[in-house]
Structures are given as C-alpha cells and as structure tokens.
Amino acid sequence: MSPLFTFVLLVVSAAVAVLAAVLVRFNRKRLHIARCAASAAPEQLERIYALVESLGTLPANGHVLARTNQRTGESRCLVPVPMDLAGFPWAGKVIEATAGKDVQFRFVDAAVSAPALAGQLYRAVRVPRHLTKKSAKERNSFDPARHVASSAELRAALAQVCPKYPAELLVYLLCAGRNSFEFEPVDQARIGSSPAWVQDPAYPSCPECRARMVLVLQLPGTLIDRKAFHRGTFYLFGCTAHPDQTRSLGQFT
Numbered sequence: 001m002s003p004l005f006t007f008v009l010l011v012v013s014a015a016v017a018v019l020a021a022v023l024v025r026f027n028r029k030r031l032h033i034a035r036c037a038a039s040a041a042p043e044q045l046e047r048i049y050a051l052v053e054s055l056g057t058l059p060a061n062g063h064v065l066a067r068t069n070q071r072t073g074e075s076r077c078l079v080p081v082p083m084d085l086a087g088f089p090w091a092g093k094v095i096e097a098t099a100g101k102d103v104q105f106r107f108v109d110a111a112v113s114a115p116a117l118a119g120q121l122y123r124a125v126r127v128p129r130h131l132t133k134k135s136a137k138e139r140n141s142f143d144p145a146r147h148v149a150s151s152a153e154l155r156a157a158l159a160q161v162c163p164k165y166p167a168e169l170l171v172y173l174l175c176a177g178r179n180s181f182e183f184e185p186v187d188q189a190r191i192g193s194s195p196a197w198v199q200d201p202a203y204p205s206c207p208e209c210r211a212r213m214v215l216v217l218q219l220p221g222t223l224i225d226r227k228a229f230h231r232g233t234f235y236l237f238g239c240t241a242h243p244d245q246t247r248s249l250g251q252f253t
Contacts, residue, residue: 029165033172033181036162038069044161045069048173049125051154052147056128058138059086062193062215063124065223067173068114070121077224078108079115079217082124085192089243095217095236099225105217105236105248117189117223122176127193140193144170144183177220177233186233190218198233198251206239213237213247221250 049066063082077097085091096108097117115122128141141147148155148167158166168181177187185196195201195215203212217236221229231253238246 029168030179030181033162033165033169034179036165036169037067037172040069040161042068042070044157045123045173048154048157048161048170049123051151051157052128052170052174053126055141055147055150055154056126056130058129058131060126060129061085061088062127062140063191064127064142064174064193065115065117065122065176065189065191066125067176068121068123071119072116072121073119074112074116075119076110077117077219078110078112079117079189079191079219080110080112080124081191081216082126084126087240088192089240090216090238097217097219097224097234099229103219103221103224103229103232103234103248103250105234105246115189117219118226122189124191125174127190142185142188142193142196144174177222187220188218189220189223190215192216195235196233198253202249202251204237204247204249206242206245208242208245209239211239211241213239213245216246 045068079095081090081093083091093107094110094112096106098104115124130139130141132139145167148170155166158169162169165181171181171183175184175187176189178184186198188196192215195218205211206213214237215235216238219234221232221234232250234250236246236248
C-alpha cells in the first residue's frame with residue numbers, strides 16, 4: 001500500500017467519522033425535541049399557538065397547520081378552511097385529499113372542526129402578517145425563528161415544554177410535514193397565504209378570466225401518505241372571481 005493511498009484512506013475515514021458524529025448529534029436532538037412535543041399538554045400547545053397568532057399586526061390571510069397530540073378515528077384526509085379569512089370564497093368549506101397515483105383535492109360535505117390527516121388532528125394557526133418598514137407592503141411571517149426572536153413570552157412558553165431547544169421546538173410544531181427542527185417552508189401545510197415551491201413557481205391561471213389563481217391549500221405528501229408521497233408537496237389553487245375553478249398540482253424533490 002503506497003503512502004499516498006494510506007493518507008487518502010485516513011482522510012476519508014476521518015471525514016466519515018466526523019459525518020457520523022454529526023448525524024448522531026442531529027438525531028439525538030431531533031428525537032429529544034419530538035419527545036418534548038409528544039409530552040406537551042393540550043393547554044401548553046394552545047398557549048404557544050395563541051402567542052404566535054398574537055404576533056400579527058394585520059388580519060391574517062392564511063393559516064399553517066400545527067401539530068397536536070390528538071388522534072382521530074377519521075380515516076380520510078380532511079381540511080376545513082377556517083371562516084376567519086376575509087374575502088376567501090372557500091372559507092367554511094372542507095377539502096378532502098385522496099391518494100392514488102397522484103394526490104387529488106375536492107370539496108366535500110363533512111362535519112369536521114379541525115384538520116384530520118393520516119389519523120392525526122392539527123391546529124390551524126393564523127400566520128402573522130405585517131406591513132414592511134421599507135415598502136409598506138403587507139407580508140406574511142412564516143419563519144419560526146422570527147416569531148421566537150420577537151416575543152419573550154413565546155420563548156418562555158416553548159421553554160416550558162422543551163427547555164433545551166425552545167426555538168427548534170416551534171419549527172418542529174409548525175413544519176408538520178417532516179420530523180425535523182430545521183425550517184423548510186415546503187414542510188408546512190398551509191391554508192391560503194402563499195405557496196412554498198419545491199421547484200420553480202408554477203401558478204395556474206383561471207380558464208375563465210385568465211387571472212392568476214391563489215393558493216387554497218398546500219400539503220406535504222407525508223401528511224397524506226408517508227411512504228408513497230414522502231418526496232412531494234401538493235397544491236390546490238383557485239380563482240377568487242370564479243371559486244368553482246380550481247387546479248391542483250404537485251412538485252417533487
């Protein structure tokens with residue numbers, strides 16, 4: 001064995017050892033946060049979500065589905081659209097997501113008060129909305145790190161559940177599509193607001209008026225079928241002028 005080959009082998013082995021150590025620490029942290037979230041009382045989670053909602057200075061135009069520790073016997077994937085979205089023609093309707101070769105969305109008659117996905121109940125949390133300082137335009141704030149940085153009260157509520165990683169806990173709670181503490185917008189389930197694209201933006205147009213459609217629902221595939229669609233995020237769009245005109249599409253990593 002040549003000295004050069006031995007040196008390369010040592011470098012590669014060291015790199016593999018470092019990577020393995022990083023992955024072990026990552027998984028330990030992830031599991032710790034997941035255990036903390038699973039042990040949270042309903043009152044604690046509701047307090048956290050109410051504090052997130054209180055951060056907005058303008059009426060919300062969308063929601064993010066956040067984790068709860070409540071199960072449901074509902075086998076279908078059903079998402080009721082909250083009534084508090086002003087000017088949103090689908091408010092009060094219920095969307096069913098079905099999985100076949102692809103994910104399909106449709107509006108159904110169902111008596112559900114909370115989103116039910118793969119046997120789990122979720123809480124629709126209003127997305128904080130603000131006027132930007134420079135342009136005075138309305139903007140949504142999705143980033144959990146910003147929520148925590150702007151509210152000591154929120155950080156304290158999170159620390160009661162997960163003292164070691166309060167900010168990362170909020171990421172885990174608000175990004176229900178993946179068991180991680182790293183913020184990825186495509187891992188969020190959203191009602192209204194704006195889509196987080198996996199690839200390039202692909203807004204559909206209304207076939208009647210040609211206007212660009214708005215987001216009605218964004219669902220990570222893992223919330224519908226963890227095995228079949230774990231690499232996809234699926235979107236339902238609609239036209240506010242012609243609410244019966246909707247289009248669905250999926251994007252994959």
